[in-house]
Amino acid sequence: MRMRGVALAVRWLAPLSALLTVLFSDTVGAAVMMLVCLATTIMWRARLPAVLEVTTNLVLLVAAWSSVFLLYERFAHWDLVVHCAATAVLAELALRALERWGRLRAPSAVAHVAVITSLGAVLALLWEFVEFAGYALVDPRVEVGYLDTMGDLAAGCVGSLVIGGLGYWARRREGTSARVPAGVAGKTR
Template identity: 50%
Template sequence: MIDMLLRRPDGPSARIADGLRALGLLSVLAAFIGWGLVEVLLFLLVLLGQLLTRAAGTHPVLDGATSAVLLLASWSAVLAWYAAVPALDLAVHFAATGVLAALAFRLWLRWPEPAPQPAAGARAVLHVLSLGALLSVLWEFGEWFGYYLVSSEINVGYDDTVGDLAAGLLGSLAAGILLALRRPAADVAGGAGPHAGASGGSSGRPGGSYFPPADEG
């Protein structure tokens, strides 16, 4: 994982993803200067997630998408955009759960070792949807604990929770379908390691290019 974290970016997508990581670091510094401990911890958590996606050898497209969504979610909370644009909360839950479920699916396939017969097609969609459902529930638990332990300004309640869960499920379903449809091409959940093909083509394993061989990335 350390080697993947320190590798040089290969291609424009990887450089964009690293640029978003730099914005994550700048966000931590901005929170330290202009806000308080809660905001600093929030952006540190975002930066940790951004570093983990790189260390995991995530495909640059999924890597960049995850970083961008995490930054949007965190800055929307800090700048009170959720209160100003109510629909933004559902949009962020949709996008964030989708990219995180896709990322979790990739990590699940690869660790502790690559899956011998990875799920494909409808099974892959079901796995991503299941991971998204779990992440959505954990997210709502986090909001509830945050409301009681950190700040009463965190929006909780029956309508908010049900809406967030629905958006998260739809986002993870969309991510699963996208992965299944993109199997013949360079898939966003595939490896980005040193042995990955330039075109991101099929690895020869069941399920398409987002199931890289064991020695990839």
Template identity: 45%
Template sequence: MTTPMIDNFIRPPRGLTETVADLIRIGGVLSFFVALAFFELTEAAVIAFTLPGMLIARFLGMTPIPDAILTTSLIIAAWSNVFELYTSIAWWDMVIHFICAGGLAVAAYVYLARIGAVPPPGTHRVAAIALTTSLGLSLGVLWEVVEWVGFTYVTSQIYVTYEDTISDLVVGGLGALVCGVAVAHVPLVREEQVPASPQLECLSTSP
């Protein structure tokens, strides 16, 4: 017997938008092998680090548009490192942190909703905004730790400064806040994918 998340992953795409989202995901996975063949190993490793994020929306049964946005943003984030856009374009790093932190916070919220730990997306507005913002900030801290480890033990080419770290956390938190508004108002998963949690039913009727 397969689990619901495995069922989501192996389920064939339905409709054009789901097919497009899957094609974007396949392109992201293939881009790892392109990087492995034509670029440095450390650059391929950066892309490999984003692969779980490219797959998570499929496992969670997210609707195709949020799926495609999350996957595309991670592909762009990874290849921006390969082409050194973070150092050549002053504001590019903040744009990527804003989008990726928000998208990953949404995915984290959807996962927690699937296991009944938080209200389903599109129900309890206050909880959705507060929790998504908190998740984005937490993921931002984890990302900065990974950057520091990479800079300290892998390669000094990773750009790490105090100002960069603080600005990344602030911008990522703002991105998560904006995406929290989307979680509060927009159903982000197929209706059959997030069963209502008995412990949280009383919250779903709150404004």
């Protein structure tokens, strides 16, 4: 019950952050924070485990505030840390969504890690497309280039690989596996 209270408090950080950036930051910072609000709402409505919801919300808030406070420009490898962490939690969310929609059954250890790493690679690639669009359409100060893109993709894949292994271990430790929604178990594809 206590973790649910923490989740509720963290949920409110997103709209508060959006309000603060609207009042005290630029349009780009406010837009980024609005995206975090959207993600927070989606995670709340998805009824995720509280620990996953809190972790994901905090990672996305750190990523957004890092942009507002120009931490990516100030610290050489901060971008890689954020790509690693954010891609990891988003890949885990994507896996949970596939399970909930009945598109994925409880995978073996190797398959679990492979699926999350693959999801992370796709998400990292999409993130890079969005970064390039931000550079081309919104703000030419957005860092793009071959080395930046390859580093970001590698960080996202590493984060997904790590969370794949940790996620499988955590599920086995809890004695749970991927839930197969009712009515899906008997279906053939």
